[in-house]
Amino acid sequence: MAENAPSASTPSVYEARGLKKEFDGGKVAALRGVDLDVREGEFVAITGPSGCGKSTLLQLLGSLALPSEGSLKFRGRSIPDMPDPAHYRSHDIGFVFQAFHLLPTFTVLENVQIPMFEGGLTKSQRRDRAAELLESVGLGHRLTHFPSELSGGERQRVAIARGLANGPSVVLADEPTGNLDSANAEQILDLLLKLHRDRKVTLVLVTHDLGIAGLATRTIRMKDGRVVSETSPSTPSPANHP
Amino acid sequence: MTFFTIVTRGLMRRPVRTGLTLAGISIGIAAVVALVGMAWGYEKSIGKQLDVIGIDMIVSNMGGGIMPKVFDANVEEKVASLPKIKETTSLLMQLISVEDAPMIMVSGRKWGGFTWHQLKVVEGRMIKDEHEPAVVLGRLAAEVLKKKIGDTVLLDSEELNVVGIVDGGSVVENGAIILSLAVMQRVTLNEGKVNFIDIRLQPGTDKNGVTETAAEIKKIFPEGRAVKASEVVGTSQGFRVAQAMSWSTSILAIAVGILGVMNTMLMTVFERTHEIGILLAVGWRKQRVMLMVLFESALLGLLGGILGVLLGAAGLLILETTPAIKGMLEPDLSPKLLITSVLIAVVVGLISGLYPAWRSSRLSPAVAIQS
Numbered sequence: 375m376a377e378n379a380p381s382a383s384t385p386s387v388y389e390a391r392g393l394k395k396e397f398d399g400g401k402v403a404a405l406r407g408v409d410l411d412v413r414e415g416e417f418v419a420i421t422g423p424s425g426c427g428k429s430t431l432l433q434l435l436g437s438l439a440l441p442s443e444g445s446l447k448f449r450g451r452s453i454p455d456m457p458d459p460a461h462y463r464s465h466d467i468g469f470v471f472q473a474f475h476l477l478p479t480f481t482v483l484e485n486v487q488i489p490m491f492e493g494g495l496t497k498s499q500r501r502d503r504a505a506e507l508l509e510s511v512g513l514g515h516r517l518t519h520f521p522s523e524l525s526g527g528e529r530q531r532v533a534i535a536r537g538l539a540n541g542p543s544v545v546l547a548d549e550p551t552g553n554l555d556s557a558n559a560e561q562i563l564d565l566l567l568k569l570h571r572d573r574k575v576t577l578v579l580v581t582h583d584l585g586i587a588g589l590a591t592r593t594i595r596m597k598d599g600r601v602v603s604e605t606s607p608s609t610p611s612p613a614n615h616p
Numbered sequence: 617m618t619f620f621t622i623v624t625r626g627l628m629r630r631p632v633r634t635g636l637t638l639a640g641i642s643i644g645i646a647a648v649v650a651l652v653g654m655a656w657g658y659e660k661s662i663g664k665q666l667d668v669i670g671i672d673m674i675v676s677n678m679g680g681g682i683m684p685k686v687f688d689a690n691v692e693e694k695v696a697s698l699p700k701i702k703e704t705t706s707l708l709m710q711l712i713s714v715e716d717a718p719m720i721m722v723s724g725r726k727w728g729g730f731t732w733h734q735l736k737v738v739e740g741r742m743i744k745d746e747h748e749p750a751v752v753l754g755r756l757a758a759e760v761l762k763k764k765i766g767d768t769v770l771l772d773s774e775e776l777n778v779v780g781i782v783d784g785g786s787v788v789e790n791g792a793i794i795l796s797l798a799v800m801q802r803v804t805l806n807e808g809k810v811n812f813i814d815i816r817l818q819p820g821t822d823k824n825g826v827t828e829t830a831a832e833i834k835k836i837f838p839e840g841r842a843v844k845a846s847e848v849v850g851t852s853q854g855f856r857v858a859q860a861m862s863w864s865t866s867i868l869a870i871a872v873g874i875l876g877v878m879n880t881m882l883m884t885v886f887e888r889t890h891e892i893g894i895l896l897a898v899g900w901r902k903q904r905v906m907l908m909v910l911f912e913s914a915l916l917g918l919l920g921g922i923l924g925v926l927l928g929a930a931g932l933l934i935l936e937t938t939p940a941i942k943g944m945l946e947p948d949l950s951p952k953l954l955i956t957s958v959l960i961a962v963v964v965g966l967i968s969g970l971y972p973a974w975r976s977s978r979l980s981p982a983v984a985i986q987s
Contacts, residue, residue: 433982436897438896438897438980438981438982438985439980439981439982439983458901460896460899460900460901460902461899461901462899463896463897463898463899463981464898464899464900465899469897469898471985475890475893475894475897475985476894477891477894479625479628479629480617480622480625483617484617484621487617488622488894488895488898488900489898489899489900491619491900491904492899492900492901492904497617497618500617501617536898537898539898540899
């Protein structure tokens with residue numbers, strides 16, 4: 375939050391320059407040259423209207439897709455050139471999606487263990503760690519339930535616990551409250567803020583809700599595949615005053 | 617939860633489809649077990665028969681067909697005069713339809729030859745002399761033909777008395793109608809002809825001795841061939857054809873199995889594109905996703921293999937009791953065949969999973985997760 379704002383001298387977690395992403399062989403341009411810096415421990419909100427490219431930007435940050443042009447670095451390492459992008463996805467970042475994306479045939483406890491298969495943990499270590507994470511998001515009593523038996527808010531808490539499975543230093547959240555009612559949305563937001571505050575996790579959150587964006591250290595506004603403005607506590611905007 | 621849990625959960629998503637695929641692969645494997653089990657069983661049964669009688673070498677003219685061609689009986693005398701040969705006897709054997717039995721071995725044996733020695737009379741008596749128009753039946757042959765002492769058996773156009781039922785110590789012997797060579801030659805209009813000479817070698821005859829003897833027999837009887845008892849089945853044209861047919865049918869069954877499993881696994885990968893996208897997004901390596909798909913299809917193969925072996929074994933046991941097979945051979949249900957069949961099924965599963973696994977690893981996490 376504003377009082378925790380890292381200074382400009384804090385090292386960059388992400389550094390993007392001239393980032394472009396095109397689809398259909400260049401017919402559709404989702405990103406048209408984005409420059410972006412995210413520093414350690416920041417909470418950056420990316421906002422903008424639907425189709426502005428904010429989710430695409432998050433996918434590139436999460437190495438779920440590759441940029442068409444430009445450079446994108448994570449702690450100085452080029453993301454598109456990473457020899458083992460799966461390791462980056464499983465250990466350095468945690469992804470939280472709007473649609474939760476839980477595996478329906480696995481219990482809550484099993485869903486959280488899924489990323490841990492790349493972590494070299496034993497069966498009991500995986501189980502204990504998943505139970506501990508679920509406890510920390512308030513779902514200790516739901517371990518053996520299937521996703522279909524949970525409310526939307528509970529599912530998103532499972533997804534957050536899964537995102538933290540291998541102890542990442544960055545959480546990328548794509549409209550994490552988009553599918554939730556206001557009460558559940560508030561709980562999820564509190565949980566993400568707590569993570570950011572207590573675990574010193576760098577949080578990059580895509581939202582079209584300016585109220586949520588106002589809680590961030592910095593807000594990046596996008597339009598038509600470009601960053602159109604950046605708002606930080608030192609440059610207040612109406613969105614920073616809930 | 618282990619990786620195996622994830623693999624089994626994948627198969628349990630669609631139990632009906634998994635069940636049908638298992639049924640498909642198990643029928644294929646059952647066919648392998650039944651057909652190869654019969655071919656191997658035939659080989660084993662003949663081997664056992666020769667062993668029980670104590671035959672070291674066999675001379676015949678394996679020109680073609682299931683049974684060898686007839687030749688002059690006087691060849692035996694010439695063969696018997698060779699140095700390493702201890703004893704010989706000759707036979708005229710035919711595999712023919714007798715009354716209600718579709719195929720039965722009729723064995724005319726030279727009177728006094730060593731092929732009579734191991735026969736134990738279990739009911740009735742032995743044939744009195746070489747001209748008595750009578751037969752003894754192996755125990756299984758008596759069962760198949762539904763004959764008892766005092767009945768007659770119609771061989772070609774002549775009715776011969778059943779005077780005894782014998783135990784020959786092997787399924788082939790027990791499945792045969794046995795009579796004297798002279799009567800067999802007369803009934804089948806093959807006067808002075810035989811189609812087998814069975815040989816016992818001098819004790820201590822080594823491999824070279826066998827080869828030399830075979831070469832000398834070739835000189836005496838150029839159209840014939842002398843083979844070691846242990847190789848007699850392998851050199852039989854009929855057996856080779858039967859074996860080739862059983863393997864080619866098996867390969868066809870296996871190919872159908874491969875297509876079935878591949879179809880299921882491809883459907884699985886297509887249906888689970890979204891799930892695979894999630895796995896990739898949360899950091900699973902492509903190799904792990906591939907391994908998951910491969911393990912699923914290998915597990916399908918393993919389960920189908922086990923089921924198929926059980927089905928095939930049951931089928932063979934039933935076949936063994938049918939009149940067409942009874943007394944002809946003892947199906948081979950050796951661990952070697954059962955393990956080989958299960959291994960084939962696992963390999964079928966693995967091969968079937970290769971392409972679907974490769975497809976799954978080619979998915980882009982961003983695209984897959986949105987599907």
